[in-house]
Amino acid sequence: MSIRLRVNGTEHTLDVDPEMPLLWAVRDVLGLTGTKYGCGQALCGACSIHIDGEVVRACVTPVRRADGKAVTTIEGLSADGSHPLQKAWLELSVPQCGFCQAGQIMTAAALLAKRPKPTEQEIDESMGGNICRCGTYIRIRAAIKKAAGVSEE
């Protein structure tokens, strides 16, 4: 069975096992490596990407669920790294090792699309599925607020 999907604006037809997680279709088949494998069980959020604007954990999402849909990965969030979150992330030097950050940004982008001015509690709730082992949570909160134009207390 072949899967038709649009990834970052480009149409692809994939001849893969429809049960293959979208993560591996994106990484191994399409060669888009910005999306990371962290746990394989939707526990850490490193693989967070968007299907039709909704954030999903690609490591547990069968590729068939993206059939006929639009997938956005970190590579497609903006053409040139100019998404307000990407800019805020750099201005505050959020990343340490950087491995979880694509997932953090994709989850945050889905949040801001729904809630352009989130409260701190909404940020914590939305970002709760994304683990950062280096401990950048303080700056992640601050960068989301900065991108949203919400002031720090």
Added chain:
Amino acid sequence: MSDPPVRVLRRSFLAGLGLAAGGFALGAFEGDAFADDRKIPQVDIKPSDPATAAKTAAKGAGLRPNVFVHIGADDVVTIVCARSEMGQGVRSSLPVLVADEMGADLVRVKVAQGDGDKAYGDQNTDGSHSVRGMFEDLRRVGAAARIMLVAAAAKRWKVAVASCTAHDGAVFHDATQRTLRFGELADEAGAQPTPKKEDIKLRPLSELKHLGTELPLLDGPDIVAGRAVFGADVKLQGMLTAVVARPPVVGGKVLRHDPAKALAVNGVKRVIVLPEAKRPFAFKPVGGVAVVADNTWAAMRGRAALDITWEPGDNATYDSRAYREGLLTAVKSPGKTARSLGDVDAALAGAKTRVEAVYYAPHLAHASMEPPVAIARVDGNGCEVWTSTQNPQAAKTEVAKALGLDESQVTIHVTLLGGGFGRKSKPDYVVEAALVSKEMGAPVRLQWTREDDIQHDYYHSVSAQRLVAGLDDAGKVVAWRHRIAFPTISSTFTDAKEPSENELQQGVLDTPLAVPNVRAEGCEAIAHTRIGWLRSVANVYHAFAIQSFVDELAHARGVDPLAMQREILGPARIWKPADLGVPKLPNYGQSLDEHPVDTARHHRVLDRVTELSKWSDRNTAGRSLGLAVHRSFLSYVAVVISVVKGKGEKIAVDEAWIVADAGTIVNLERVRSQLEGAVLFGLSHALYGEISMKDGATEQSNFRDYRLMRIAEAPRKVHVEVVKSEGPPGGIGEPGVPPVAPALANALFALTGQRVRDLPIVRSLSV
């Protein structure tokens, strides 16, 4: 092969500088070729390649004063970072030191990642020793280039060398107002003699333009755009993917296996039995069965379909509950004396009161967000590897040994690391990739799953510690006895059963105690799993026990914990080994003359952290503060943690202060981020971290049961202060972690009256 050139980690500061909040003018070079990596001439930085050396000698090859630096006629300054980037900011720090000493313009600097090669000296990125260990050498590296550039300019201008200066990427002759860019001088400078080490004069620190400033994150733009290359992101033509089923018990082996069902999975190519592990386990793979497939999903499914019967081996009795009892029993009897001052037994016998406490801390897993991964290509020429390793030279040695190759036939390229914390200093996973690639005759990406990572780690040691203090009539502490039992890291490499001096120096031997009678004893404990170093290593549990105990003494006496800290430290002074009661101190490999144990620095960070946190208001309604201070990796860090009663019975950490004196620092921004991260890393372990064993196997398998801190559990605010210091640099990646757990436990006691001596805290309190 038509693989892309090896250009995994070559990045310019330009993108980061362009986005920096201020302080950097891009000047004439804004928007030029530097913004586009593909236009940069590919400088082959590999040092041991004779062809490269020949090219260098040829006219027009630019300036290459040493293996770390190349300056081209195009004015590009390429600086090699030979240490691994794992979030600690080494790529945004070490090259800056070279550039500043050289007088380079950061906008023109490209950073190339060094392959594993002894020509770079020690490359093992651990022990918080990159800046402190290379501070002068890296400046010499930059100074050598500066001297040759200045000599070339002086020659061309026919002026005295002493009348020329180098800064901002050019050599200046102020008297005649002449200037030559480094690029214009590169070829002529390359013909100048390379200065001898003793002839290299370093600049005064005040001339290092960026030292101690906040610099942009070199790899930041790539990271936020998903372009940064980590271990799993390198793709070679014809590359296969392998996952390995490893023996659940360390030292176990495959008794029987049936590959049929695995081979039936679409995409699976082969099933390979790996060599059995032999003691000492060291850096060798643990054996098992590899499943090789044309994609990761197929390899994972193939592994799940394997039918393996394991021979568990002699560690199958390892049970964390029983082992804990063993450690607690061990610290009831005397161990081997490691530190001794006065007569502890007599002082304890004569003490008016005794305070005693036993502390326990479990195994921990590193759980870096990027699980171990390596890509290997073995062919007739040797082996080429791309991997996220902290220790590329060890990887080279181990791969060569495992494949029967000469080390010169093995190349290790270092990618970015998605966290390391000590795990990626051990190249067992790199050897696995090489073995499987050799078997397959094809490039192989060997991917560890999260379950593999949690279940086959080199674990942070489990420990028990018993502290006893004797107080005299006035309440003064006159005796201090500290007994420690934990399976030593040395057990991974030898049959050692006692704590090593290297482990005990991490808080037990070097903590100044203004107490006349002191004894520390290391007790025996046999390891039944692979023990390894995890960020801050033995400091973590030693600081937890010692700094909790100081707080317990304060409460036993009814005095302010800060006053107790000051009393135990005594007046500000330098402590010699004899004052500590030890014959010598390893001192993290550096001299005690340069890096003495100096209680003035303990007091200084205590002063600042208690001022910033308003320690005098430490107990208000529903909120309490806890304090701890600790010296490690030659830096001094004090922490205050604030805890509050949250909704229901739950307790939350709402705020933290961390103050560090790390001597001279390079990149203030990365230093601050390390300290901020250290607070959360330390809190996560103290609150939730626990690895336990049953029947010799790890009980946890993923983030569901190996719990890490999530964003809602992080404090609202973490305040960081770095004390201004011109002393020699100390470590920064690790020293922030050790004081965090005791500061938290002390805060929890102040809030709840419950003393937590067993980690993780979540076992005894609702947090």
